[in-house]
Amino acid sequence: PPPAKGGKEDGIAALEQALAEAQAGLDAGLDAGGGPLPDRDTLVRERIAAEQARDALRREHADAQTAVHVARSEDAAETLRRQALTLETNELQNRLGEDLATCPDDQRAERLVTLAADAAQAAAAFEAATERARRLRAAVPTADQRAALDARVKRLTQAIESRDKRLAEVEREIAGLQGRIATRGGEGLGEREAAAAEELALAETDIAAIERRLAALRLLRDTIADSRRAAHESYLKPVKTAMRPYLHALFPGADAALDAGFSVDGLTRAGADEPFVSLSDGTREQVAIIVRLALGRLLAERGQAVPVVLDDSLVFSDDDRIERMFDVLTQAAEKQQVIVLTCRSRAFLSCGGRTLTIEREDG
Numbered sequence: 001p002p003p004a005k006g007g008k009e010d011g012i013a014a015l016e017q018a019l020a021e022a023q024a025g026l027d028a029g030l031d032a033g034g035g036p037l038p039d040r041d042t043l044v045r046e047r048i049a050a051e052q053a054r055d056a057l058r059r060e061h062a063d064a065q066t067a068v069h070v071a072r073s074e075d076a077a078e079t080l081r082r083q084a085l086t087l088e089t090n091e092l093q094n095r096l097g098e099d100l101a102t103c104p105d106d107q108r109a110e111r112l113v114t115l116a117a118d119a120a121q122a123a124a125a126f127e128a129a130t131e132r133a134r135r136l137r138a139a140v141p142t143a144d145q146r147a148a149l150d151a152r153v154k155r156l157t158q159a160i161e162s163r164d165k166r167l168a169e170v171e172r173e174i175a176g177l178q179g180r181i182a183t184r185g186g187e188g189l190g191e192r193e194a195a196a197a198e199e200l201a202l203a204e205t206d207i208a209a210i211e212r213r214l215a216a217l218r219l220l221r222d223t224i225a226d227s228r229r230a231a232h233e234s235y236l237k238p239v240k241t242a243m244r245p246y247l248h249a250l251f252p253g254a255d256a257a258l259d260a261g262f263s264v265d266g267l268t269r270a271g272a273d274e275p276f277v278s279l280s281d282g283t284r285e286q287v288a289i290i291v292r293l294a295l296g297r298l299l300a301e302r303g304q305a306v307p308v309v310l311d312d313s314l315v316f317s318d319d320d321r322i323e324r325m326f327d328v329l330t331q332a333a334e335k336q337q338v339i340v341l342t343c344r345s346r347a348f349l350s351c352g353g354r355t356l357t358i359e360r361e362d363g
Contacts, residue, residue: 236262242294246328250286250321262291282316286325289313293332300336307337315344326351 141149236258247254257265257273264276264287276284289310296308310329314322329338330352342348345355 236260238298239291239294242297243290246290246293246332247287249328249331250290250324256287256291258291262295264288264291280316282314282318282321285313285316286321289325290328293328293336293338296336297332305336307339308332309339309341311341312343313340322347323350329353 239258239262240256243256247256251267251269253269255268257268259265264284266273266275267279267283267287268274276287279287292308292310296306299306314325317325326348329340332338333353338353340348340351340353
């Protein structure tokens with residue numbers, strides 16, 4: 001603990017008195033001219049030591065005063081805290097007593113569950129309200145958007161005003177026309193309207209008659225077209241039937257479209273229609289030969305067998321395709337005579353059949 005205030009002050013006073021007495025003794029010795037004087041350095045050292053001791057005591061005194069002030073402040077603060085705690089304790093005891101009075105022990109657990117549920121519900125409502133507020137803040141248009149909306153409102157307002165003005169003008173025009181109609185009511189306007197209505201009825205009757213005739217003509221046209229198409233199919237069906245085995249041997253699953261003159265319009269392969277002009281030269285030549293073979297087969301089946309002469313044909317066929325055409329020619333030769341004239345005897349070596357040559361007769 002710090003030294004007492006009175007003791008430090010007494011020590012300082014004693015040191016100061018000792019210094020004064022030493023100075024007085026020194027002065028008296030000098031005046032009396034007595035015995036030997038102490039060494040000056042010794043006196044200086046003693047004086048410095050005394051002053052240092054005095055300063056140390058003063059610092060200790062100041063520290064002691066500071067410690068006293070701090071202790072008093074802490075004691076006052078502690079007193080205030082104790083008083084506040086006492087008040088808070090009393091308030092809590094009072095509230096506890098009130099709560100115990102309003103909520104008995106047997107209802108406390110249920111009450112706590114209810115309060116917890118209410119608190120959770122309130123927290124959820126608070127979060128929902130916070131989220132709604134956030135969305136509302138996000139939905140608030142910016143300054144640029146508000147300016148654009150204001151401009152649109154202004155434009156639409158002006159448009160409405162213009163429409164209102166135009167509507168007023170139209171209403172005035174209608175009123176004027178109604179006045180003119182009322183004025184001219186006695187000028188035979190009703191009779192003219194009745195005559196116009198009668199003419200309109202006659203015109204509508206004529207239009208109905210014309211439409212009936214037009215429908216009949218369309219029906220006749222469609223019927224003739226259907227009949228012509230059916231006759232065409234019936235006419236070409238035997239030829240296409242005779243073509244089918246030859247065509248399938250060359251192009252499996254294919255079908256050819258013919259016109260009334262037995263010319264090939266196109267070829268259908270793998271579900272795709274190909275115009276005849278878009279086919280390769282070799283394919284067109286092969287399909288044309290198949291048409292001739294089919295016509296010859298029909299004549300042969302009717303007892304009018306005629307030979308089919310192919311003069312230097314299959315010049316555009318590749319090796320695989322020409323081999324299959326040789327199979328087709330062999331199959332057709334079972335029903336009719338097929339004569340192949342060619343200058344490419346080597347290419348037709350595998351054609352089969354009987355090979356004929358023309359030789360010069362000597363003599």
